[in-house]
Amino acid sequence: MALASTIGERVAMLRARVDRVAEAAGRPAGAVTILGVTKTQPREAVLAAIEAGLSDIGENYLQEAREKYVGLPPVTRHFIGHVQTNKAKGIVGLFDIVQSIDRLEAGLAIEKAARSLGRAVRVLVQVNVSPAERFGVAPADAAHLAQQLRNEGLMVDGVMAIGPLEGDVDSAFAQAREAFEAVGGTTLSLGMSADWERAIAHGSTMIRIGTAIFGARPAPERVTA
Numbered sequence: 001m002a003l004a005s006t007i008g009e010r011v012a013m014l015r016a017r018v019d020r021v022a023e024a025a026g027r028p029a030g031a032v033t034i035l036g037v038t039k040t041q042p043r044e045a046v047l048a049a050i051e052a053g054l055s056d057i058g059e060n061y062l063q064e065a066r067e068k069y070v071g072l073p074p075v076t077r078h079f080i081g082h083v084q085t086n087k088a089k090g091i092v093g094l095f096d097i098v099q100s101i102d103r104l105e106a107g108l109a110i111e112k113a114a115r116s117l118g119r120a121v122r123v124l125v126q127v128n129v130s131p132a133e134r135f136g137v138a139p140a141d142a143a144h145l146a147q148q149l150r151n152e153g154l155m156v157d158g159v160m161a162i163g164p165l166e167g168d169v170d171s172a173f174a175q176a177r178e179a180f181e182a183v184g185g186t187t188l189s190l191g192m193s194a195d196w197e198r199a200i201a202h203g204s205t206m207i208r209i210g211t212a213i214f215g216a217r218p219a220p221e222r223v224t225a
């Protein structure tokens with residue numbers, strides 16, 4: 001199938017490039033996880049990426065994931081969209097990691113949902129390092145939020161940030177890295193199709209890749225509600 005072989009080739013090439021960039025930054029091959037961002041992509045594309053070796057996939061919208069993620073092979077599923085508290089139960093039911101906790105209220109809703117469903121969920125603190133981004137806690141407040149979340153029993157495993165489309169990407173990534181060091185955990189989720197190489201240079205342990213794996217998104221992107 002053409003779609004599957006194209007996606008398979010892109011995943012293999014990306015994996016090789018990511019390992020080279022990691023090694024150039026003094027880190028071992030395999031140190032950086034590739035998270036396939038599947039928004040707007042059909043289920044066949046998601047299956048092809050998993051078949052090509054992706055172990056982590058992510059979605060921005062619960063509704064979209066509901067249609068696509070049922071009955072997939074075992075992979076780690078990441079929620080990377082804005083957390084609406086009334087969707088917390090649905091999110092916890094479908095995802096293993098919520099990368100986008102940017103306020104205590106969202107964390108509390110996720111924790112409550114996890115408890116009621118008897119599911120263990122890991123979370124990342126979303127840090128805002130770009131003037132164009134609406135969501136995310138200020139880098140200086142990340143450690144405090146992480147502490148509050150841990151006090152509530154949540155497993156906080158690091159930081160997620162979305163880099164700026166233009167301007168000083170390096171200083172934005174440095175802020176994300178600093179927030180990650182203050183928060184602790186194993187995951188710095190940083191870097192997308194256009195900026196992942198620099199993100200790895202700044203210590204990213206997980207890059208979130210959509211277009212570089214799946215091609216241009218078919219539908220115009222919805223604005224996060």
Ligand SMILES: *Cc1c(COP(=O)(O)O)cnc(C)c1O
Nearest residue numbers: 037080192193194208209210211
């Ligand atoms: C869409 C999206 C990505 C992937 O973006 P690409 O530029 O297509 O790689 C990564 N992270 C988040 C939060 C996204 O919404």
